Amino acid sequence: MQKRRTSIFLLLFFSITGLTATALAQQPAGFVGLTSSVSSYYQELMQVITGDWQKYGEVFTMLTAEWFRPIFLVVLIGVPLVFALHYLIIGAKHFDHEGEQVLFFSAYNRIVHLIAAVSFSLLVITGLLIIFGAYFGGGAFIRVSRYVHLISALVFAIPGILMFAMWIKDMLPQAHDIKWLFILGGYLSKEKKPVPAGKFNAGQKMYFWFSTLGGGVMAYSGYLIWGFGGSLDTIRLFTIIHNILGMVIVAFYFTHVYMSVFAIAGSLQSIKTGYKPKNEVDILHSRYKY
């Protein structure tokens, strides 16, 4: 009798607590689970799996699939083509290298620039290799390019910071830079009229800001992309930024190479020896006080 009473009590106890628990569990949600439509269920599901794909995923896919590679191709072919035409039509500027020389870059400047030049060139080359990897069949070669891209970025960080520190004073924008931009530094004519520029002209200044501050953005975004160091949407956004800023930097890189190697005959010497001919400085960097 005692046993039966206990079992009935337990049965009742469990039934009541069970029912109460069920009722309580139903309370906040009500019948949401039952009335919500199938489509809203899938909407919630997709949020759980990948977040809002339409926000950045779709943009990323569209840009990467249809725009980035063609634009890089235009930069890769178009910019050198424009310079080739410039070289053929207007030609290089020649200055007498025999006369008086002006010390333009200290040994420290030149060493920092050399490290920057090598690592930055590697960054541009490997970056382009990754973008056009399909034409090289991918695989080990492009994989190694990615590794070199990372190493070069780590190396470039050092001269990048040093360059920023040593040239920032000369690279600050001045009023005459606007004038320089309007005449495009006098590169569209064969005349040798003094050009409004201090130690660095407006073009060099733009390249400086894009490669140091822009380089910082590239480094940070690249770091996040490399290790997927953020939410998926963050990574998508930073990949878009990395690519678009990359285009600008590559265009400036080609410009810098053309100017130093071809457009001004013998100007490459100044970053090797540190000296520029006085008559060249008087024309191209007319406001430079030596």
Place this chain on the structure above:
Amino acid sequence: MARMRFLCDVERCIDCGGCVVACKEGNHVPVGINRRTVVTLDEGKPGEKAISVACMHCSDAPCIAVCPVDALYQRDDGIVLVSKKTCIGCGYCFMACPFGAPQFPKGTFFGARGAMDKCTMCAGGPEETFSAEEHKLYGQNRIAEGKVPLCAGMCATKALLAGDADVVADVYRKRVFQRGSGVNAWGWNRAYTKK
């Protein structure tokens, strides 16, 4: 040619995770990678539902569109496959995928990702069918054997369907008519939708 497709019947999936284990074990998937995963919604609440998700083998797949080295391709039967020898582990496919399907093993170089691994619908890869190399890189090639993928084959409640799209759709359609669930059920809106 038949278009191969996956379909997970949400009303039937019981969140057992058998598909995940079957795939991982049967294909010797690398550590840290699940080609398939079961997502649970409203866990522990009324209306809890689970769905098994893997690569959907999309028509016009975003991963194929963004791959910088063209490592991804689509077979005539719609199955999207990756060439692990071509893949450079850049991760673009993962960023483009709406389903989070591409997975990456940890590489050895400064935390670089290894070659992408994803659901092959048990159809191997670009290497020679049934070769040891294909098996090592991609797992089983059950499609070539005329079988459904491991996950769908073992699904206890037959929630996960895989195969010819027309057949899969037909099976699912019959089920929906039979059980008359959700918004499709007769009288549902009239009875329960609040005006």
